[in-house]
Amino acid sequence: MDKRSSWQIQKAVFNALFAREMQTRFGKYRLSYVWALIEPLSHIIVLSLLFSTIRERNSFFDVPFPLFFATGILSFFIFSKMVLSSLNAIPSNLGLYGYRQVKPLDTILARCLLELLVILGAMFMLALIGGWIFDYPVVPVDPLGMVLILFLLSVLGFGIGLTVAVIGAVSEEVGKVVPNIIRPLYLLSGIIFPLQFVPEKYHTYLLWNPILHAVEQFRVASIEGYPASNTSLYFVFLSALFSLFFGLLFYRRNAQRVLTR
Numbered sequence: 001m002d003k004r005s006s007w008q009i010q011k012a013v014f015n016a017l018f019a020r021e022m023q024t025r026f027g028k029y030r031l032s033y034v035w036a037l038i039e040p041l042s043h044i045i046v047l048s049l050l051f052s053t054i055r056e057r058n059s060f061f062d063v064p065f066p067l068f069f070a071t072g073i074l075s076f077f078i079f080s081k082m083v084l085s086s087l088n089a090i091p092s093n094l095g096l097y098g099y100r101q102v103k104p105l106d107t108i109l110a111r112c113l114l115e116l117l118v119i120l121g122a123m124f125m126l127a128l129i130g131g132w133i134f135d136y137p138v139v140p141v142d143p144l145g146m147v148l149i150l151f152l153l154s155v156l157g158f159g160i161g162l163t164v165a166v167i168g169a170v171s172e173e174v175g176k177v178v179p180n181i182i183r184p185l186y187l188l189s190g191i192i193f194p195l196q197f198v199p200e201k202y203h204t205y206l207l208w209n210p211i212l213h214a215v216e217q218f219r220v221a222s223i224e225g226y227p228a229s230n231t232s233l234y235f236v237f238l239s240a241l242f243s244l245f246f247g248l249l250f251y252r253r254n255a256q257r258v259l260t261r
Contacts, residue, residue: 013101017093017110063223067126067138072191074123075218078150079157079211080182081115086161087178090169090258104258105251108165112158120150145221149233152240153214159243162251169258190215196227203230210239 086108093107127138140146168175189211198206206212207230214236216228 009101013106017106021110021114070126071219071222072215074119075215076189076191078119078153082112082157082161083164085111085115086165087168087175089165108161112161116154140222141224142221149214149218152236155240156243159247162247166251166254166258185211210236
């Protein structure tokens with residue numbers, strides 16, 4: 001029997017971990033996959049109805065508010081779901097690390113990929129259903145730009161996910177702080193309202209948030225004529241690159257410490 005290469009072993013490990021995460025997340029029933037897609041969509045529907053009733057206008061930039069809101073919340077979810085799912089990825093898989101082929105990095109990557117696929121599935125469903133419900137053409141202005149931003153958000157979420165995964169494994173108490181940091185970002189990332197609606201004197205502080213830049217740039221790629229002054233895709237790129245570099249470095253320096261706890 002031919003000896004498998006390190007790449008083949010790594011691929012087999014990742015496929016097994018990914019299948020395990022799917023089994024844990026969705027169970028044995030196919031309907032669970034549907035509910036996983038409905039979860040982010042129901043979030044959009046409920047909050048869209050709420051905010052639509054308290055606003056005088058029901059659109060931003062001639063775009064139905066639910067679709068405007070969806071571009072923000074789904075792009076934000078790519079980041080937040082990756083980070084939060086990574087938080088307990090290491091402790092919940094401790095029994096697997098007895099196999100030398102399985103590394104904590106593999107379990108974090110499997111969880112992040114699963115979350116990414118769920119959100120992308122929700123985006124696809126929204127594009128099919130949303131345009132029909134609101135009679136609005138859900139056609140991206142810049143498809144390649146959308147793919148690039150989603151990729152950068154994924155890298156940003158994975159990099160920070162690596163860091164919080166190690167923190168959550170080393171100190172459960174410190175790990176509990178992470179969700180409390182993510183929640184305010186929901187309001188500070190331009191999901192409910194565009195940056196243009198915020199007084200300019202506050203822009204200096206808000207623009208330190210790379211997720212705000214990503215959300216606004218994602219809308220530029222999605223909505224015809226959307227203004228996103230002061231935001232930069234280059235800043236998102238630098239933030240994603242730094243988070244990935246720091247996350248890998250932090251993980252490498254603490255990997256053995258995590259496994260010996």
